[in-house]
Amino acid sequence: MHKILIIEDEVSIRRVLKNIITEESQNYKVYEAEDGLQGVEMIKENDFDLVLCDIKMPKMDGIEVLEYAKKIKPELPFLMISGHGDLETAVQAMKIGAFDYISKPPDLNRLLNAIRNALDKKELVVENKRLKKKVSKNYEMVGESESINQIKEMIEKVAPTDARVLITGQNGTGKELVAHWLHEKSERSSGPMIEVNCAAIPSELIESELFGHKKGSFTGAQKDRAGKFEAANGGTIFLDEVGDMSLAAQAKVLRALQEGKIQRVGDEKDISVNVRVLAATNKDLQKEIEEKKFREDLYHRLAVIIIKVPSLGERRDDIPILIEHFSKKIAEEQGTTPKPFDKKAIKKLQEYNWTGNIRELRNVVERLIILGEQTVTENDVKLFASK
Secondary structure, eight states: OEEEEEEOSOHHHHHHHHHHHHHHOTTEEEEEESSHHHHHHHHHHSOOSEEEEESSOSSSOHHHHHHHHHHHOTTOOEEEEEOGGGHHHHHHHHHHTOSEEEESSOOHHHHHHHHHHHHHHHHHHHHHHHHHHHHHHHTOOOOOSHHHHHHHHHHHHHTTSOOOEEEEOOTTSOHHHHHHHHHHTSTTTTSOEEEEETTTSOTTTHHHHHHOBOTTSSTTOOSOBOOHHHHTTTSEEEEETGGGSOHHHHHHHHHHHHHSEEOOBTOOOOEEOOOEEEEEESSOHHHHHHTTSSOHHHHHHHTTEEEEOOOGGGGGGGHHHHHHHHHHHHHHHHTSOOOOBOHHHHHHHHHSOOTTHHHHHHHHHHHHHHHSOSSBOHHHHHHHSOO
């Protein structure tokens, strides 16, 4: 159930708004405040999902309400209600952090679309915040080899800037770890980090996923929908496996990088976005450019900084540290005591050709913990490591 607060001093407009919203969905519960002061008190005492707020009100105007609310509940979306002479103020409200504004008298379709879009973005931001609580633990960069230390140093230099970064490396090397570290150590860390696996989304849907769509723009588009670029506004978008993106989507991403604007599929309206773009690929993009599969101009936009993540074979000295790390982590997940590996077992694992890199090593460690002795031995490795 979405809780929506209407702050409006005119009773007739309050009633119209409430009727429109409640008739649209049984999942909307509407609350009312007759002026800004009452609205602020209700915001302090309740967890609303959305606020519709008039701009001109006695006691406390809408701009003051918005400024106060953003200090105590920055994620709470505001739709400002503006009269004919309030448009300049409405634009000011957008700069402060309002999601959108609705002119009086309210247009039914515009109002309902704005409400749905604001609620969609709120859900994305809340979900991202929930996931971020796990980020530090799940995305530790483990290792002390020279190559890993160089990457850590590079992150420290690059993260505080807004420079775009292209992360390259084989599958399973931990490119997403680098992306998360870049975000967490950036000035945008309080904003969302939105991940898009370009290889996992069908080519005919990638544009809708990235930029959103208008209702009816294609079969199955039953309502307006915000895309990942909008959801990442103020934060970071991570385009994983960017080399698998269609040329049509590449053209739109290039425009977003050049102009800071996007268009939803089926819409001609420009939407301004402020995002930092990180990208990753396991492909040779220079070769993809030669084969006309990847735009050279987009490559140069994305590859301001290039970070190459080494394969596990290039950092074998880190394998003992990684084994200990995974053993502790797996034990924590299973509620057991970490299982030690003897020196010969570790040496044997260091000799293997890890084609699946760190991801494969993690799976093998888990298998050995489950099937091996109380202390994992070289014989356990020979029996269960499947090499």
